[in-house]
Amino acid sequence: MSGIRAVADGLVDELKRSLPQQRKTQRGNLALLVATMLEVRSANLMDLAASLPREADRTDMRYQWIARTLSNTLIDPDAVMAPFAAEVLERAAADPDGIVLILDQSKLSDRHQVLMLAVRHGERALPLAWRVEATAGAIGFATQKELLGVVAPWVPAGAAVCLMGDRFYGTADLIALCQRRGWDYRLRLKGTLTVRDSSGRTTTAARAKSKDFYLEDVELTARRAKTNIGIIHDPGHAQPWIIAMSDNPGYGTTLAYSERWGIEPMFSDFKSRGFGIDNTQLRYPDRLARLILVMALALYSAVSTGHWDEVHHPTPAEKNI
Structure with a gap:
């Protein structure tokens, strides 16, 4: 049996456990593709x-x-990802800082973009759901709302959630959605947005320039979305x-936005530094x-293997922790 076939058989067992209602042929096909991708490291x-270890002689x-x-x-993809995502979200919910969700968009080709929702995992991120x-x-x-609506039922009840997003996502609509769900958020804002408070009406950039770094309960944009704002200009x-x-704005709570960068290594894994999907x-x-x-699924398999190895074959340093 080839190495790819052996890995695929193990993945079939995992898919059967996680997706008992999925057709056997679909599980087998996905497992074979994932195992082959792990072997060739290419999309x-x-x-x-x-x-691909199939009987057909011709590559075409x-x-x-x-x-x-x-x-x-x-x-x-949503149905396949649901059990895997729920498991990693359950693990993330046990962290004292709670679940950090990251929303970001990346270019796949000259004609396609992907909107990705991921969960921070260590210093990196794992994909949960996406739209191309x-x-x-x-x-x-x-589409942002649809994506968050797909993932929200996978989040453990009562878990603390913080949504991170770059300047594409600093909008009154997304702020209001987080507030309705009871989620914390760190959404970077453009400098052109209107801010209103007791001192009057100005822009986010003007408040940053005036070194007014911590704004509480201000109204943002013409929609007058109520929020706090933290500003760092190092x-x-x-x-x-x-x-x-x-959260109450301060240097530490504002700096927490840096956790958003965990999604960048994940996109690199998908693209030119990893599987190369941008060349498809x-x-x-x-x-x-x-x-x-x-x-x-290939990333989840690699992470799962790493966790298993850490538990069953710890290094001397890990044994002493």
């Missing part, structure tokens, strides 16, 4: 086809099998961090979304 379909026939699997509408769209611009609030940095938050020739958003599913 390029020709690379995958060249190493194996390529067609991969293309059919990625176009299978019965494979729903054929666009060159920002993916709007309607020496040597061209732009300040202007961060909307529900796939043209359909749904097929790209399923290719991301294969990569996400």
Whole structure:
């Protein structure tokens, strides 16, 4: 039995445990693709086809099998991810700082962008759910709301949640959504946004320039969204961090926004420094979304293997902790 087949068989058992209602053929196909991707470390379909352990002799026939699997509408990335995401969120909820969710967008190709919701895991992040769209611009609030709505039921009841987002996401709509859900948030704001409080009406950039760094219960934009704002402008940095938050603003609570950067290594794993999805020739958003599913399961498999090895084969330093 090839190494890929052996890994795939183990993944089939895990998928059967986590997804008992999914069809056997779908579990088998996903497991084989994930195992092959872990072996070749590439999202390029020709690379995958060249190493795929199937009986077809010709690479083009194996390529067609991969293309059919990625176009299978019965494979729903949200449904497949649900048990894996719920497990990692349960683990994250036990952290004293609670669950840190990170919302960000990344370019997949000249025509496609992905909106990703991930959970911080150590110094990095793990993908939870995503949406791929054929666009060159920002993916709007309607899709952001849909994505958060998918993940919210996976969060353990009563868990503390903080949503992190860059300047695409510092909007009155997203602030209001977090407030309705009872989530904390760290959303970076553009400098052009209007701020109103007892001192009058100005902009976020003007407040940063005046070194008015901690604003409580201010009204933001024409929507007059109530929020707190923390501002950090460290020496040597061209732009300040202007961060909307529900917590009392201070240097520490504002600096916590730095946890958002955990998603950047994850995107690197997906793209040129990892699996290379940005070099794929796939043209359909749904097929790209399923290719991301294969990569996400590969990352979860690698992390799970690392946790198992840490428990069963600890280094001398780990044994003493």
